[in-house]
Amino acid sequence: IPFDGDISSINSQDIETMTVLKDAAAAALYGARGANGVILVTTKKGKDGNARVSVDARWGSNSRQVGKYDVMENPDTYMETLYKAHYNAAYYKLGRTPEAAHTYANTQLFPAIGYQIYTLPQGEGLIGMDGKINPNAKLGYSDGQYYYTPDDWTDGTISSQMRQEYNLSVSGGTDRLNYYFSAGYLEDNGVIENSGFNRISTRLNVDYQAKKWLKFGTSLGYTNSKSKYPGDQTATASSGNAFLLANNIAPVYPMYVRNADGSLAYDKNSGNKIYDYGDGSSTNSTRNFMSMSNPKGDLLYNKEEYLMDILNGKWFIELSPIEGLKLTGSLGAYIDNTRYNVLGNKYYGQSASYGGTAQQEHIRTSAFNQQYLATYKKSFGMNNFDVLLGYESYDYRYEYSYATGQNLYKDYDFTVNNTIDNKRGGGARDEYSTRGIISRINYDFDEKYFASASYRRDASSRFHPDKRWGNFWSASVAWVISKEAFLENTEWIDMLKLKASFGQQGNDALLRNGYANYYPYLDQYSMTGANGIFSDGTLYYKGNPDITWEKSNSFNIGTDFTLLNHKLEGTIEYFNRKTSDMLYNKPVANSNGYSSIPMNIGSMTNSGVEIELNYTPIDINNLKWNIFGNATFLKNKVNKLHPDLNGELINGSRIYREGESMYQLYLVKYAGVDPTTGQSLFWAKDDEGNAYTTADYAVASNCKEATGDLLPTVYGGFGTSLDFYGFDFSIQFSYQLGGKLWDYTYQDLMHGGSNSNAGYNWHKDIAKAWTAENPNTDVPRLCATENYDAGSSSDRWIVSSNYLSINNITLGYTLPKRIVRNLGIESLRVYGAADNVALFAARKGLDPRQGYVSSTTSTYGALRSISAGVKLTF
Template sequence: MVRKIVLSLIAVLVLGLYAFAQNKQVSGTVSDANGNPVAGATVMVDGTSIGTTTNAAGQYSLSAPADGTLSVTFIGYVGQQLPIAGKSRIDVTMHEDTQAIDDVIVVAFGTSKKEAFTGSATVIKADDIAKSQQSNVAQSLAGKVAGVQISNESGKPGANPIVRIRGFSSINAEKDPLWIVDGTPYEGDLNNLNPNDIESMTVLKDAASNALYGARGANGVIMITTKKARGQEATISVDAKWGVNSRAMESYDYIKSPAQYYETYYSSLSSYYRSQGMSESAAHAMANKNLAASKNDGGLGYMVYSVPDGQSVIGTNGKLNPNATLGNHIFYNGQDYLLTPDDWEDIAFRSSMRQEYNVSVSGATDRSTFYASFGYLNNEGITENSNMERYTARLKADYQAKKWLKVGANAGYANFTYNSLSGDGQGNSSANIFAFTTSVAPIYPLYVRDGQGNIMKNDAGITMYDYGDGMNAGLTRPYMPNANGLSDSRLNTNRSEGNAFNGTGFFDILFLKDFKFTFNAGISLDETRQTTVQNPYYGQFAGENGIIGKYHTRDFSHNLQQILNYTKVIGKHNINVMLGHEYYQRRQYLLYGSTANMFSPDNDELAGAVIDKQGATSYVTTYNNEGYFGRAQYDYDGKYFASASYRRDASSRFHPSHRWGNFWSVGAAWIVNKENFMSGTHSWLDMLKVKASIGSQGNDKIGNYRYVDTYRLASSNGEMSVAFLQKGNPNITWETNTNFNAGIEFGVLQNRISGSIEYFNRKTTDMLMAFPSAPSLGYSSYYANVGDMSNKGIEIDLNFTPIRSKNVQWDISVNLTHLKNKITLLPPERRTLQVDGYNGYTSGIYFYGQDLPMYTFYMKKYAGVSEDGRSMWYKNEGDTRTTTTEYSEADDYLCGNAIPDLFGGFGTSVSFFGFDFGINFNYQIGGKVYDSGYAAAMSVPTSTGSIGVNWHKDMLKAWTPENPNSNIPRLQYGDLNATDTSDRFLTDASYLTLQNINFGYTLPSKFTQKFGVGKLRIYLACENVFYWSKRKGLDPRYADNTDSQGVLGTANAATYSPIRTISGGINIQF
């Protein structure tokens, strides 16, 4: 017996030694198609438990049978099966599994397989976000998502864009989409989110996607998912970039020469005097005499040329005297002053620096994941006192405590400081440096200079700026007197600083095999302190010795969600049912006060001034939302899909009796290519999906307390009084958006060609509008549910991959959207005017008419130039249309609308042997924009205004007896209304923007691994590279008074220009 046992042990030992002898050490590197290491990839010996994972450099090593097979897998890549065949080194190249990467998308309260998703959604990935070089993640959407329009009120650092998804759902109610960060509603400033922390953005566009968000989903939902660890191996990522900012918006083609400006202005005066009966010689003499006279005499107030005694500045030929010299000495009150013009734009605008640094650490075990990051951004503006500085940090972790319990938390923090121009966004305000420097004539000095040309300083040592108020040699500037936009931008302060925190925590509990309960809690807190200082030295507040203002705002919100999921697979039937409850509250606080008569400009606290300018005031406002919801999803055999959702929502913005609303959706999809009758197409057809959905969402974005009368306290003769602040309407309720969506998704030739085509029809009913009332009632309007609106359109999204090989890949993408907007119903009280058979009302330059697009222009039509050079407009006389040179006699007409016919984007990217290149464009075709900047630059001087305004060079083409065929009216001083509002200045709003260019090189891993570096990429990136529009200086994407509903109805050089950034950077992964 003992002998048998011994022999058995010997046999086992021998066989084991033989097997060991057949094993050998196998090592290698796992990399992607560009040669970058793939960290955290799983390398297993097929059919055994032998395995390992790759390190940060993509390396692995294990002992394996010589005749075994390696199985290499990693999320997002096609798995590899490689026979060992006695080799000791096996390097593996992984290729992205495009279908797997796109297989799961983030949806309302969870995720969904893309093929099972019955709604409409577009995903923007981390790589696309990173390459956009934007500090605000919303800008990364520009041109990337069909159906999404991005417009801007300002290009300053820290500005938030306006985002619209599939049109405009209301006239007065807000149209902003709902932002969700890691499952929790986010109402904070998007600038406080570091784009480098974002894994993906998912834009949900239809009812099947948004109905579960009920009250807030009518305008679309944008879901942000932050990064988490992707592999078990710890990874450290460092990204640093340095760039130069410059002005991306061109100026109009202004007259830049002082001589040419004086000659042109002389022409307007001379023409005027001749029209008054003066002879040529008399008109010439009078025009020269009054050229630099005061405004009352029609003059410019300043003369920066000197000529010999007895000679005129402008000759009889209308040209500058050849003996004139630039620089004019004036003796005033015993002081010698030198008048010489300055190039205001050249002095005001600058190139500046942008620098950004991001560091992240991530890792995972079989039970936990961990991600931590820190970021710093310093983005200087293109003017002084205009910049953004931001510190961000994020910590995200989850832990599988038990098989049935998973917990996690995610916290983000931002510390920020913004310096802004005091007049930015205030149209043609004298404090708006963009308005002032581009519109002031090129003859005016920026500074006050002594006789030697030195810039003078006041008694406090402060540079003396020419405010056109007599300080400079007693001269008064007719254009914006007592103003100097550049001085205001340098001496005034508008600073915002604060902290922002957003955090979420959750736990998942699995029970009874098929059930999962999830609890989510989220909070968001923004604290901002704003300081404004109006300098005590110059300008409109010098008489009060300066003003200090303080604002403190606090925005706090919290969100609680309880979600129960049931998932069951029965043969080919897949069932998922979800029930949930959500509660959301937002409280906003404001505290404000101001003082005047500053002690010192170095002290910008309220205690630094002694006169109470405005008594301190404060308020708090609260918004509550609560909802109960459910969703059922079903699919059979991975071919037929159906979904249904329902939410009952309550909003504190409505009276308790009208507070609750019901919102729903149903959807279905069919994967046609999986049918047996499609078997003959399998060699080339990868996917063909047909889908449709319909449902409703609500919109309550009209501000708080609109359903109740509110009052303000006032003081009258020392006694307290009460006055109406806002008239309430207890009957207002939900604005409802019913959304139908139908489309197809396809992929052919191994997905080398893929895309989608979708039709949508959004119908808004019970539209919330400001309803006018008689002023005698003490209030001008109140809100009511009146009117309907529709937005119909088609979206096309196409992707091409002409080349896909081991070392080279070339991708092309294009998307376009066609949108038709229409107001389908207005109440009788709003149909106060009939124009061309349409009934509606006017507001500003728009006519809001039933059966017309919302942004329809309504103004006078320009009819050209009369025989004597005056502007003409059309008017109606019965059924006949005639012309008139009297603006007041002309009629208003419908003149098109601001909504484009097509908009979208296209781009291409190429990767080859470690190099990568990408370029993206945005475009818009059709629509109109009122070019008020151009209109101002074509204005004619009169006694009531426009004297000293800079002119566009088109003014040199104006009508004259020698140029009778011009369509530009004569330039004659005193011609009133020549450039008043008319369709003469309505311009095609089409544009093409080269949004960004990226070029990079990733060093081979076999080289970087020698230094312990897994990946090293160096790159160049350009943002806001160039744009083409109908007119130089016109950028339809930006406006100085963007309509609050998000369409750029007017454009003006007064807008803070978009910023062009050219950066170089390096990305290192360990």
């Protein structure tokens, strides 16, 4: 039964196995729901025998796996660099003498950042003619009312936090009944204050063989969770985003309000520290960077939470009226009630001017899946048949409602009833259904020769009624060649199988503004009107009744093997997946009244080779050593686009071109730095198509080029495990080689010091910027009056996406049974584990796992978790 929820809502302790279906024919049997891959999750069941009680408890600490970029942290260095930008503006752009440029630059420094943070002797500037901080300058400044000195915003908002997890399970069974029950609690605190994930989970799996011909059972899971991720929901400069700020704020700003004598100021009502929001209301100073925000204060005074109750279940009944025939009816249900509450406090920050704000959202998601299957197995000598016929229906509903208000009555009450002004609300509902007819036949001869074929006919409500049905089929063959007489006596071959498969699948998913579009064949309008009077709706999405199923034809051929007396086993497989009639929102001119239209625009191929190996060099007595690894080599090619596109589709910085990879960008090509002027140079073309360099970015913007394929050449993982006299050790890695990505964050940190970037931090690489003494560099000169030079978008920001990640290290010890049984314990294991241990990438702070198009540091990344635990079984 397909599962609609997030895998995090399933307690990992309840999972028996997770299997990725790579065989094209096997995946095709799951239809459109498996269009992007199929992962089979099997939860634990009880086994025959007495009840077994298992308790697992672990405690640990969370911290950031990927820290901030190598940014400036010293205010002196930042101000010296800012001085260079203003000096260059005066000297190179305004034509002033060095002395006049020096004087001008010193007058611009404190106005640029909005704060005076140094105390200077009367008549002296902050920076000397040598470009260095005046030795007479003292960090810290009082205006008579407030004292200003920089704070470490990263240390103030991001820190290690506690993690704890407890799990209990009871399982057992007889020859007719087996059961498994579990309960778990997880407290996974985030690395910024008031953030984290709390989860209570339970599961009950029961199978009962009531009669020889009747079996029924259920698998029920319930999860109650509370998620709090304040400050990472947006990456805009007006937000209180702690992660964005850690990299991007200059090291010159106070986080706290201080009295004139330098002591911290405290709120008289709450007793809390007062935070500097940089908007002139907290102090007498205003900053351009993230004005009216302070993550430290927001984390304390503002509230945000997701409350979720999730029920997922499966019920089945199985009839066996005659030998070999099974009739199975299954019902799967997924119900998610999510409440999202946000409170903006009425005293500080962006919400203060409204007297505080409250927002409540309620999201109810329900999905029901019915399956009715008939399977028949029959053998005739060495000929074995397995036939399946079935029908499947899926119904999904999404209901959303919200309410907001302003001017809070009670300080920290989430409810909109607690607001006085500007109350408003709204809602939406989406529905989606599929229907499918399933058939499959498996055949094998003496478990040596295998063949399989399947056929599905699927319908989707996302398409016009005339276009809803699609037909999909698959076929596969396999040959266990090691069973042939000519290999039976080959000692080093334990098992050798050759296999090939072909499968078709349909995809009906199409996004609208980043969200699923359930009615892409219909024109969609925004309802307008007021005071009970309906006005004509405004068209905001143009539908297309002619769109239909996106189709994928997948082909696999490879081998499975076990060799060297079962020491080496693995799989080598070639795959080729051709997707045709691709669903895409084709951009159109805004003069049409809409910006895009959904279309089936062409075809694309993903092909490559997958290798999995598992080697056990030692397996004797109390010593076992295992080594494992996998690698995927992937290539992508756009085969054909819609005829209207003339072989090319450009959408902003993305380009899709026939015969090339879809994983490339469309950017201005960087040509380095003019050694005589220090300006950025870019490649452009004249009317005859001849390439030349120019410092005019606007000209170069009309001559963008494709970056080439950014996909990695190979990615995968590897590791090893060792068991030795009760001790167990394992370490797992993942890696990626040969790829590239656009590093947005690094681009932001390498700005040229323009006034529009005032208050933004710099990467330490800015020290390589062009000067008359350093003409041979690829970093252009700093200049406060040039907006489209140093930080302009180009392929300069494309960087290697290679990485090596240490995902997990575990060390445990299981006490000897002869010791623990005297205590009434069947098994006792103590262990320590470290997850997301380290990431090695091309640049400090960069996380290439986010994707090839961009890298951002403004959201929660992977948490490093170091913990210790104990597991007992009774």
